[in-house]
Amino acid sequence: MDFALTDEQELLRQTVRSALEAFCTKEWLDDLEAREEYPADLFARFAELGLLGLGVPEELGGSGGGMVELAVVCEELGRFGGSVNMTYMPTAVFGNQTLLGGADADMQARFLPRLAAGQLRTAFALTEPEAGSDAAAIRTRAVADPDRDGYVLNGSKIWSSGALAADYLVLSARTGSLDERHTGISVFMVDASSPGIEIRGIAKLGHLAVRSCEIHLTDCFVPADQLIGGVGRGWKALVRALDAERICVAAVCTGLAQRCTDLALSYGLARHQFGQPIASFQVISHMLAEMETETAAARWLARFAAWRVDQGIPGTKEASMAKAYATELATRTATRAMQVHGGYGYSKEFEIERFYREAKLYEVAGGSTQIQRNLIAARMGIPVTGGRP
Ligand SMILES: Cc1cc2nc3c(=O)[nH]c(=O)nc-3n(C[C@H](O)[C@H](O)[C@H](O)COP(=O)(O)OP(=O)(O)OC[C@H]3O[C@@H](n4cnc5c(N)ncnc54)[C@H](O)[C@@H]3O)c2cc1C
The missing domain is CATH 1.10.540.10 (Acyl-CoA dehydrogenase/oxidase, N-terminal domain)
Incomplete structure (x- = not known):
């Protein structure tokens, strides 16, 4: 090993x-x-x-x-x-x-x-206003247009991050019935400048330089050679991307947590109260020790899931385990680092406020923590609603 x-x-x-x-x-x-x-x-x-x-x-x-x-x-x-x-x-x-x-x-x-x-x-456009966690319930429609050798798309997407700056949208649409769920979904590379596409940024709490967007599609034509993987085979392509996303988000959260720990440590050593560095108060030194330990655990969960994927061993459960753990850790660690910074952490002068605002997103986007636990439970043999295939 x-x-x-x-x-x-x-x-x-x-x-x-x-x-x-x-x-x-x-x-x-x-x-x-x-x-x-x-x-x-x-x-x-x-x-x-x-x-x-x-x-x-x-x-x-x-x-x-x-x-x-x-x-x-x-x-x-x-x-x-x-x-x-x-x-x-x-x-x-x-x-x-x-x-x-x-x-x-x-x-x-x-x-x-x-x-x-x-x-x-590119920007990823899976989520819809009425289909977030239940991604297999998307309603954006793609209807074949044989005369033009392509598809006509109608519907709405939400939260597509980077869509305003993207050349292409990796966009999921329904080519089968709603009852077909995952097997009724196809994925397209949609030219973001196509007629019939309207993209608008959403005001949000963090990650502010990259707009997350609503996308409205009205009779938007996509050539057939921009369909990824064939009709009804979109979910297969998405599974690889979603597993990769979970591992990458777990890794991002590890980096976020390590940075918060490092910032809290250096602030805690420099800041004196009651005649001593605040980091030497046992309650704070133990908090920092836990932050360091849990961050290491998140790192190894992410890398273990990544290693499995690279070895060709199924890694979906491990990717969900890494994401669920690391994203909650990110929020917890950013909150603790804010506490160590005291009032100064609330100031824009210090970096910690950015991590505090941003950490929460990761528990929601890319499949929420609850959905990750559903996926893990489903792979433990437990019948759950919302454990995707
Ligand atoms: C800033 C930001 C950026 C994003 N970027 C993208 C992007 O680039 N592309 C994209 O396609 N999407 C993106 N998303 C969307 C994101 O993936 C969804 O927000 C997420 O999947 C949750 O969907 P929802 O917001 O509709 O919440 P809902 O599905 O409505 O869930 C609300 C709450 O209910 C819980 N819940 C739902 N179902 C269950 C269940 N079965 N069991 C237990 N609890 C459940 C959830 O965990 C959550 O806490 C982004 C979101 C945000 C906020």
Whole structure:
């Protein structure tokens, strides 16, 4: 059993850390977030570093590597704030992994090299106003239009992160009946500038530089060669992307929790009350010790799930375990780090307030904690409502 990263993985981790330290300063992020401006230059930097092709085979223009490498990178991104990982994941995780999960060789060759090179950006559009946790209940319709060799889409999506900055939407729609649930779903690469698409940003609490969006589709035409994996076979492609998302979110939350722990530790050592550093009060030192321990546990759950996927061993249960644990840990750790900072933590002068605002999202997006527990329970043989296939 070897817990160490390989030399290449360690080099990758250090490269990402030093690139982000140089790029993602607090002032830079504060400024972008105040203006809710998409960090296109950061996306370009990801491309230069080869990070957008991670997990994509080299013969398809990617950088190679697998889920472990993606988890290593996402943990580093998580240290720098939600806008940073929200710039990365919609393309590097949702775009790439959905195409790898279901697209035929021709479609992979058409899209993956451009995604890996940073020439195209994607956003993921699964959730609908009436279908969140119950994703198999989506109602957006795709109807075949044989005269034009394509499909006509009508319906609404919500919360698609990065949609306003995307070239293509990885969009799920119903081609079968509602009763068919997962087998009635197809996934399309929809050109975001197509006639009939309207995209609007939603005001939200955190991750402010990357807008999460409503999308309205009115008679929007999509060519047949932009259907991923065939009619009714969308869910198969999505399963790969959703497992990857859970592992990456668990890794992001590990990075967030480690950063909160590091910030709380240095503040706790520097801040004196009653003539001593507050970190040396036992209640605070134990809190910090627990934060450090639980963060390590989250890291290993994420990497274990990633390792299973890379080995070709089923990793859906482990991905859900990692996401459920790491996301609750992120909220708990950000809250504790705020407490260590006292009143100063509430000030915009300190970074901790950003993590405190942003951590909660991860318990909801990408399948809530309750849904992850349903998935785990279903794989333990328990009949549950909402344990997806
Ligand atoms: C900022 C943000 C960004 C997002 N980005 C994207 C994106 O890029 N693309 C995309 O497609 N979606 C995105 N989402 C959507 C996200 O995945 C959904 O919000 C999430 O799946 C939950 O759906 P819902 O919000 O409709 O909540 P609901 O499904 O209405 O759930 C509400 C509550 O009920 C609980 N609940 C529901 N069903 C059960 C059950 N069977 N058992 C126990 N509890 C249950 C949930 O856990 C939750 O606590 C984003 C969301 C946010 C807030």
